Amino acid sequence: MNWEIEILKILGLRGALNGFITVTSSELAEDLGTSQQTASNRILSLLKNGSIERKMGTRHQRIKITARGKDMLCKEYADYMAMFKPVEKIIMKGTVSAGLGEGQYYVAQYADQFKTSLGFKPFEGTLNLTVDEENAQKLSHVPRSAIIEIKSFKADGRSFGKVSCIPARIRDVQCAIVIPKRSHHINVIEVLAQYHLRKNLKIEEGEDLEIIIDIE
Amino acid sequence: MNWEIEILKILGLRGALNGFITVTSSELAEDLGTSQQTASNRILSLLKNGSIERKMGTRHQRIKITARGKDMLCKEYADYMAMFKPVEKIIMKGTVSAGLGEGQYYVAQYADQFKTSLGFKPFEGTLNLTVDEENAQKLSHVPRSAIIEIKSFKADGRSFGKVSCIPARIRDVQCAIVIPKRSHHINVIEVLAQYHLRKNLKIEEGEDLEIIIDIE
DNA sequence: ATTACTAGATAGCGAGTAT
DNA sequence: TATACTCGCTATCTAGTAA
Numbered sequence: 228m229n230w231e232i233e234i235l236k237i238l239g240l241r242g243a244l245n246g247f248i249t250v251t252s253s254e255l256a257e258d259l260g261t262s263q264q265t266a267s268n269r270i271l272s273l274l275k276n277g278s279i280e281r282k283m284g285t286r287h288q289r290i291k292i293t294a295r296g297k298d299m300l301c302k303e304y305a306d307y308m309a310m311f312k313p314v315e316k317i318i319m320k321g322t323v324s325a326g327l328g329e330g331q332y333y334v335a336q337y338a339d340q341f342k343t344s345l346g347f348k349p350f351e352g353t354l355n356l357t358v359d360e361e362n363a364q365k366l367s368h369v370p371r372s373a374i375i376e377i378k379s380f381k382a383d384g385r386s387f388g389k390v391s392c393i394p395a396r397i398r399d400v401q402c403a404i405v406i407p408k409r410s411h412h413i414n415v416i417e418v419l420a421q422y423h424l425r426k427n428l429k430i431e432e433g434e435d436l437e438i439i440i441d442i443e
Numbered sequence: 444m445n446w447e448i449e450i451l452k453i454l455g456l457r458g459a460l461n462g463f464i465t466v467t468s469s470e471l472a473e474d475l476g477t478s479q480q481t482a483s484n485r486i487l488s489l490l491k492n493g494s495i496e497r498k499m500g501t502r503h504q505r506i507k508i509t510a511r512g513k514d515m516l517c518k519e520y521a522d523y524m525a526m527f528k529p530v531e532k533i534i535m536k537g538t539v540s541a542g543l544g545e546g547q548y549y550v551a552q553y554a555d556q557f558k559t560s561l562g563f564k565p566f567e568g569t570l571n572l573t574v575d576e577e578n579a580q581k582l583s584h585v586p587r588s589a590i591i592e593i594k595s596f597k598a599d600g601r602s603f604g605k606v607s608c609i610p611a612r613i614r615d616v617q618c619a620i621v622i623p624k625r626s627h628h629i630n631v632i633e634v635l636a637q638y639h640l641r642k643n644l645k646i647e648e649g650e651d652l653e654i655i656i657d658i659e
Numbered sequence: 660a661t662t663a664c665t666a667g668a669t670a671g672c673g674a675g676t677a678t
Numbered sequence: 679t680a681t682a683c684t685c686g687c688t689a690t691c692t693a694g695t696a697a
Binding site for chain 4 (some may be wrong): 251252253263264267268270271283284285286287288
């Protein structure tokens, strides 16, 4: 599936990020430099994994890139931006909100992996930041080089999925944004730190906060 | 070779655009999600086609992306820019210089293809613009959607290579930049138009000129 | 340690064709 | 017209291993 980005890019350039576009598998085949059959196959694969959606007509198919597909393209774009004009930091703004409580359990399970990957043993609870669409978008622009992936593992008789960590800081306190792999529409980001952030920094619920991701 | 960009990007992100970096085939394999052997093979392919260069040490190989490789990455970057924040036009500045004369012969041979692709029968001679490094770079940022490719063909008992055309305008006169496929370090760009540009626009040799590429 | 060869395994391609 | 199935073939991958 290393051709996934290739075909998504072609669709994106043809406007499939904005809405449904009419495109035949032969046209795609030409852009891809493959046969019509292969192009058709790839469309089916993308449909299966949810990076595009499709409406079939009697004559033509109409294709649109989903949020998942757009996210992949965004990440790719972020890589090129990181390569050619490196940004030094990304500042996200959010509002402190109440945690769901279940965070505590998960942090405990992942504790060892966090310790190894992030270099600190996290306090067993997350600080939750509610972010608007504009700030949520900024996560897509974090280059992959700034993201630490924690692999899935089994413990406590069940399996825990992949998690992405982005080292960051709040008011110069070292922390990390954690993103469970299967999350889509993120409007709350969870932040880990060595200590109880809310107490230590005297942050109130409902307070606006800046979290800074340093690149490189 | 649709993995070519993939590995170039990985190398670029590791800093191989700026100079030689030390990277083992196993590290690359991990980034690529393949075996060490495959990574090694791909490095050899990239070396063969000249998009990277390498220095072998006793312990490690050191790799650097060449101008050719950088150009490929730039084009890819341009595609993403076109997708996410479309630029409307690219303005290049150059100085009118004397043609080599041989342009006339080539334009005559390609005349039919130009007619079909560009929509006008070109005057049999090119306007040459000498450009500095900064302006030459701008060509890399032209998204592929704005580039018309003319395929290689045989005529007059020999074969003529691929040529890229970029529709543009000089002082609102329709024209096109033509770039033979195998050219690297471009510091002179050749411009085609329906009429003799120098005479019609009363441009003198040595005069500074702007050429505008409209996107979309 | 590396890189990279050979050879056997396999995933992916596309011609033919059904729908 | 389209899309997409089957299936034989070939590209490419990787294990083993040499250098």
